[in-house]
Amino acid sequence: xxxxxxxxxxxxxxxxxxxxxxxxxxxxxxxxxxxxxxxxxxxxxxxxxxxxxxxxxxxxxxxxxxxxxxxxxxxxxxxxxxxxxxxxxxxxxxxxxxxxxxxxxxxxxxxxxxxxxxxxxxxxxxxxxxxxxxxxxxxxxxxxxxxxxxxxxxxxxxxxxxxxxxxxxxxxxxx
Amino acid sequence: xxxxxxxxxxxxxxxxxxxxxxxxxxxxxxxxxxxxxxxxxxxxxxxxxxxxxxxxxxxxxxxxxxxxxxxxxxxxxxxxxxxxxxxxxxxxxxxxxxxxxxxxxxxxxxxxxxxxxxxxxxxxxxxxxxxxxxxxxxxxxxxxxxxxxxxxxxxxxxxxxxxxxxxxxxxxxxx
Ligand SMILES: [Ca+2]
Ligand SMILES: [Ca+2]
Ligand SMILES: [Ca+2]
Numbered sequence: 644x645x646x647x648x649x650x651x652x653x654x655x656x657x658x659x660x661x662x663x664x665x666x667x668x669x670x671x672x673x674x675x676x677x678x679x680x681x682x683x684x685x686x687x688x689x690x691x692x693x694x695x696x697x698x699x700x701x702x703x704x705x706x707x708x709x710x711x712x713x714x715x716x717x718x719x720x721x722x723x724x725x726x727x728x729x730x731x732x733x734x735x736x737x738x739x740x741x742x743x744x745x746x747x748x749x750x751x752x753x754x755x756x757x758x759x760x761x762x763x764x765x766x767x768x769x770x771x772x773x774x775x776x777x778x779x780x781x782x783x784x785x786x787x788x789x790x791x792x793x794x795x796x797x798x799x800x801x802x803x804x805x806x807x808x809x810x811x812x813x814x815x816x817x818x
Numbered sequence: 819x820x821x822x823x824x825x826x827x828x829x830x831x832x833x834x835x836x837x838x839x840x841x842x843x844x845x846x847x848x849x850x851x852x853x854x855x856x857x858x859x860x861x862x863x864x865x866x867x868x869x870x871x872x873x874x875x876x877x878x879x880x881x882x883x884x885x886x887x888x889x890x891x892x893x894x895x896x897x898x899x900x901x902x903x904x905x906x907x908x909x910x911x912x913x914x915x916x917x918x919x920x921x922x923x924x925x926x927x928x929x930x931x932x933x934x935x936x937x938x939x940x941x942x943x944x945x946x947x948x949x950x951x952x953x954x955x956x957x958x959x960x961x962x963x964x965x966x967x968x969x970x971x972x973x974x975x976x977x978x979x980x981x982x983x984x985x986x987x988x989x990x991x992x993x
Contacts, residue, residue, distance in 0.1 A: 672945070693868045696942065706938040760988040763881040767871065767992045770847070782991075789990050793983055805980045808968055813935040815964050815990045816957075817942045 655681065655719055659712055668709035671696040677715075683722060687738050687776035694781045700817040701788035725783045728752075729776055739773035742766075745782070754786060788818045830856065830894055834887055843884035846871040852890075858897060862913055862951035869956040875992040876963035900958045903927075904951055914948035917941075920957070929961060963993045 658680050662673045669677060675695045684690060690698075702714040710718070728751070730736075732744045740748075745765050749756065756764070768774055768782040792814040796804040833855050837848045844852060850870040859865065865873075877889040885893070903926070905911075907919045915923075917940050924936065931939070943949055943957040967989040971979040 670946075691868075693866075700942065706934075706941065708941040708944075756987060757984050759881075760984050760991075763988055764991045766881065766883040767875065769883075771845075785991055786987070789987060790983075793981075793986055797983075803980055803982045804986070805978055806968075807978045808965075808972075809932050809935050811968055811979070812931060812961070812964060813938055815993075816935075816939045816960055818990075 655716070656712065659715055663712075666709070668707075668711050669699075669715070670709050671699055674699060674710060674715075678722075683719075683726065684776065686736060689777075690780065691777050694777055694784065697781060697784050697788065697818055701784050701791070703817070706817065721783075721787070722780065725780055726776075729779055733776075739775050740779065741773065742769065745774050745779065748779075749782075749786065752783070752786075754790070785818055789815070792818070830891065831887065834890055838887075841884075843882075843886050844874075844890070845884050846874055849874060849885060849890075853897075858901065859951065861911060864952075865955065866952050869952055869959065872956060872959045872963065872993055876959050876966070878992070881988075881992065896958075896962070897955065900955055901951075904954055908951075914950050915954065916948065917944065920949050920954065923954075924957075924961065927958070927961075929965070960993055964990070967993070 658677050659669065660667075662677045662680075663669050664673075671692055672695075675690060675692055678684070678695070679689045698718055699708060699710050702710060702717060728748050729740065732740045732748060742765050745768070746761050749761065749764070764782065764786075765774070768778040770778070774782075793804055794800075796806070796810075833852050834844070835842075837852045837855075838844050839848075846867055847870075850865060850867055853859070853870070854864045873893055874883060874885050877885060877892060903923050904915065907915045907923060920940050920943070921936050924931065924939070939957065939961075940949070943953040945953070949957075968979055969975075971981070971985075
């Protein structure tokens with residue numbers, strides 16, 4: 644008896660349209676309210692505005708700084724997968740995971756990175772040696788966005804790209 | 819009668835050592851207290867933790883996530899120059915500047931970017947169409963850090979660089 648829509652997408656549409664207003668798109672502040680209202684962070688702290696900005700940048704290929712409902716659904720699916728990972732690691736629900744656990748999670752997601760790069764990433768997203776949910780998600784969003792940006796230029800899938808300065812900054816400054 | 823040190827560096831040394839503790843270096847949280855105590859933000863909001871993290875990443879070439887006093891002095895000089903620019907633009911001290919004013923400031927700093935890239939950058943660092951001091955500084959720090967990273971690989975100064983995926987992520991994920 645479902646009217647052709649996914650049962651999970653419907654409550655999302657309600658939150659989304661409520662904050663999106665007339666233009667049907669959300670900016671970073673609106674995305675933050677939308678995600679907070681949805682309760683996706685559960686007992687973890689709600690997403691920071693900075694994390695919401697890079698969530699938008701991840702999917703914002705036309706650089707309008709806003710997100711429509713289709714992109715929002717794509718984000719929603721990614722967030723739920725990342726949250727599932729995080730909760731699997733953070734079994735005591737303390738809200739934080741350890742350095743080596745983030746390294747493992749990144750490897751499990753399929754990113755193949757040198758130990759040096761992994762160390763630099765893990766340190767960057769830690770506070771006093773621990774990784775909080777919001778920072779973990781920020782890390783996942785950036786990893787995916789920067790990898791997508793790189794792959795879109797790596798036409799022959801060779802693992803290297805010749806970047807012009809302006810294009811390099813356009814892709815990396817927004818994320 | 820100056821004992822060989824710059825008169826401006828001395829109070830900085832006091833703030834810095836007070837928060838740095840035994841290891842003589844500051845992490846992002848300590849840098850945030852140090853800059854707040856220094857009063858550099860004046861009537862503007864103090865720097866966010868996120869901005870302090872990218873300040874450290876800008877100068878952290880060995881990826882330890884910490885900053886010594888020499889790097890701190892380098893940061894201090896850059897911050898004062900950026901603040902001077904911002905205050906020149908924000909003449910009414912409202913705490914925010916407009917889109918076209920940030921574009922001009924970036925051009926004045928010597929960055930030559932396409933209009934499309936400038937637009938993407940300005941939108942990314944705005945809140946409701948205005949740019950706050952903290953976001954302006956975050957933008958300046960990222961521009962400088964990403965440009966330094968690019969230039970260190972552009973050995974022949976040709977304006978393009980062939981990046982391997984792992985190196986690309988190592989340089990961009992931390993910033
Ligand atoms: Ca858009
Ligand atoms: Ca835990
Ligand atoms: Ca103003």
